[in-house]
Amino acid sequence: MRDFIITNSSRLELSMRLMDILVLEIAGAVAGLIHFHIPLSETPPIHVVLLHFGCALAFLVFPQLDLYGSWRGRSLWDMFLRLAASWALVLLIGLFFSFLIHHVGNVSRLWMFYWYGIGVAFLVTYRAAAYFALRFLRTKGLNNxxxxxxxxxxxxxxxxxxxxxxxxxxxxxxxxxxxxxxxxxxxxxxxxxxxxxxxxxxxxxxxxxxxxxxxxxxxxxxxxxxxxxxxxxxxxxxxxxxxxxxxQMLSNKIGNFLGLPAVDLNQPISSGLNGIVKEIFDRVFATVALVLLLPLFIVIAIAIKRSSPGPVFFRQPRLGLNGRTFNVYKFRTMKVHEEKDKVTQATKNDPRITSIGAFLRRTSLDELPQFINVLFGDMSVVGPRPHALQHNEMYKDLLETYMLRHRVKPGITGWAQIHGLRGETDTVDKMAARVKFDLHYIQNWSLWMDIRIIIWTAFKGWTGTNAY
Missing domain, CATH: 3.40.50.720 (NAD(P)-binding Rossmann-like Domain)
Known part of the structure; x- marks a missing residue:
């Protein structure tokens, strides 16, 4: 009894295939009533032909698209997306078939649109019901x-x-x-x-x-x-x-390389097509931000010049994507001084910090010029914060995963910063915590995650008590 579903999987697959055909036939008929307000049989014959052709094609094509394999342990949303894409492919083939028989001009595109939408809704509904019914049986020790x-x-x-x-x-x-x-x-x-x-x-x-x-x-x-x-x-x-x-790598995606399966161990999610999307988003966002922030830039620049002699902007070399060096821009918050062999991080009540500089650091306004770096392509709006070169040399040997954060562009704000991990990193533990959050961001990146971080930063700012 416990193995009934497993031992009869082939019969169940055939039942699901027939159920899919029935569901799609009903969906086509319902779409006809909604659009034509009459039974589909009373419309131009090409619609009935397409109805049966599409359903028969789905019976043959759906198994080839892995729609009937076991879905236990796999994402339900992946199943829904695969269903929607497979049904769209079948309808496109059906439309091409109507073109070949010279009846494409008689096909109602709106009816096909309704058929697609209703078909997806019906398929998803009954598949979801079956999915959760099987989940319930498994929790009771059946079908394991x-x-x-x-x-x-x-x-x-x-x-x-x-x-x-x-x-x-x-x-x-x-x-x-x-x-x-x-x-x-x-x-x-x-x-x-x-x-x-x-x-x-x-x-x-x-x-x-x-x-x-x-x-x-x-x-x-x-x-x-x-x-x-x-x-x-x-x-x-x-x-x-x-x-x-x-x-400790960034990914474990399996792909095809020279005709053989290969596992990418440190290829970030935000690469390839995702990288193009992120790049476009960054450039557009930076352009809009710089235009809107221009009046504020002018006010801050005047305040900096009045507070102490020296340039408005502070430039310092940092490591960018894949270790490429670039100059990061910030508003100057310290009195002009020179450090030859090492970079001394700002500390509480640091005498080098100017009065306006303390305010800029506390509010993170000193980071705003980095939108220029984003526009130049050296940085991203969201990503791991870039550290001074001397800190990279120090921590790359102390933390084994430290340099993996340079597999993506550094950011103005990041996952670590909105969780309070900003400012002085005077211990290895503090840096290890920041790197942990940075790697979590890289391994779980999405455009929506970037937007959430930006919204959090805009409305609540960076948090943390160790930013001086």
Missing amino acids: KRVVIVGYGSTGREMHRRAMEQDWAGYDVKAVHAAPEDAGKILDPSVAHLGSLEDIPSYVEANHIHEIWITLPLLASPKLQELQYLLRNTLVDIRWVPDILGV
């Missing part, structure tokens, strides 16, 4: 898949933890193969411990295991080869989840 985890390092333990906590995903870890040093770290004492790789095939067969998750570290090539040989006759699903949690 029995799993063996091979390798119990940081990734293996994390996979086991998630399988235990996310019971709706329906994965029941039955056994673990762990190295001797990891054997005592098994999260669930009821889980069997397989001492050697040779024990795995017999255990899988005897206990009707459905999946094997291999989470061995990247350096375990000999064990992977041995395991491949041992599992050659094992007819279950095998997933390889490389143990890379211990490798």
